[in-house]
Amino acid sequence: MLGTITLLSVMIIISVVFTGMQAIIDSSLQSLRLSEIAESVAREIVELSSVHTLGEGKLTYMWLTLPSETKGQGYAIYLDNLGNGRFLVRVRLQTYQQVRVVVVPNFGERAVQIVAGEVKFSDNFYVSNKLLFPIPERLVNGMSVEGRPVVVAFDQGGKVYLGIGVIWGEG
Numbered sequence: 001m002l003g004t005i006t007l008l009s010v011m012i013i014i015s016v017v018f019t020g021m022q023a024i025i026d027s028s029l030q031s032l033r034l035s036e037i038a039e040s041v042a043r044e045i046v047e048l049s050s051v052h053t054l055g056e057g058k059l060t061y062m063w064l065t066l067p068s069e070t071k072g073q074g075y076a077i078y079l080d081n082l083g084n085g086r087f088l089v090r091v092r093l094q095t096y097q098q099v100r101v102v103v104v105p106n107f108g109e110r111a112v113q114i115v116a117g118e119v120k121f122s123d124n125f126y127v128s129n130k131l132l133f134p135i136p137e138r139l140v141n142g143m144s145v146e147g148r149p150v151v152v153a154f155d156q157g158g159k160v161y162l163g164i165g166v167i168w169g170e171g
Contacts, residue, residue, distance in 0.1 A: 053160055063149070077090070077133075114163065
């Protein structure tokens with residue numbers, strides 16, 4: 001009887017230790033995935049800012065290739081102004097936040113900053129300082145289409161604004 005209780009106790013302890021180690025490994029992998037997403041967005045911001053501020057366009061956007069979810073969980077990307085032309089890219093799950101990348105993208109003469117709030121360019125194209133994943137489908141011309149994430153630069157009032165947004169119905 002005592003041997004059975006001891007054996008059951010050892011099995012429970014091993015099970016708890018294994019479950020705890022698996023949770024630590026999953027957390028590390030999730031952190032790595034979120035870091036990769038943040039770094040990808042930061043690279044695109046730097047590239048887009050360079051193209052836009054050195055060019056003549058009033059609106060420039062680049063498609064983002066990002067996963068719709070990470071390990072079955074949706075996530076959100078936030079862009080924040082830090083001042084002095086620096087920006088912070090944050091990626092967040094409901095239970096975990098990864099603050100990852102500080103970006104300094106200004107290559108031109110004009111001031112660059114993150115858009116505050118939401119700017120609509122059309123019914124199927126908006127830009128904000130945050131984007132939630134997965135992006136829901138939307139009806140466009142009577143057809144259900146997926147939204148595609150973009151990083152956007154546009155001119156307004158002598159400044160360049162950067163944001164992250166969605167375009168539905170273009171490909």
